[in-house]
Amino acid sequence: MRARAPHISKRCGVSSCMGQEPPFRQLGYSEETVTDQLHRELWTSWASLLRSYAAVHSLGREQHAVVEVSDDSILVRYGLRWMRFTRTEYATSEGETTAFTLTENGRACVGHDEDEMDLYAERLASAIITV
Numbered sequence: 001m002r003a004r005a006p007h008i009s010k011r012c013g014v015s016s017c018m019g020q021e022p023p024f025r026q027l028g029y030s031e032e033t034v035t036d037q038l039h040r041e042l043w044t045s046w047a048s049l050l051r052s053y054a055a056v057h058s059l060g061r062e063q064h065a066v067v068e069v070s071d072d073s074i075l076v077r078y079g080l081r082w083m084r085f086t087r088t089e090y091a092t093s094e095g096e097t098t099a100f101t102l103t104e105n106g107r108a109c110v111g112h113d114e115d116e117m118d119l120y121a122e123r124l125a126s127a128i129i130t131v
């Protein structure tokens with residue numbers, strides 16, 4: 001059974017490890033492997049948050065939001081409206097396209113705005129469903 005990759009800490013390697021190898025390296029993981037695993041976890045969490053909040057905002061409406069998830073993109077559709085996320089971009093059916101990032105500390109960045117993933121997912125789900 002393989003050990004689970006630890007959370008990346010920016011402080012590690014500076015003062016918190018007191019000159020030792022960072023914990024993920026001590027376990028045999030490379031920084032790339034940990035970063036990829038962390039991104040997969042954040043991506044899955046982001047998709048889950050969007051799905052949950054889209055479902056809540058769809059309650060009592062004739063249409064329901066549909067969330068399609070792949071390794072490369074997340075598409076949220078509600079009627080003719082949609083929003084799509086990739087690892088680096090957010091785009092909407094209204095023609096808006098801007099930078100998108102999930103940070104290693106669980107925050108979502110859309111354009112120049114940054115907030116906790118759950119708060120941002122709720123706002124975006126509400127925006128696509130509420131006309």
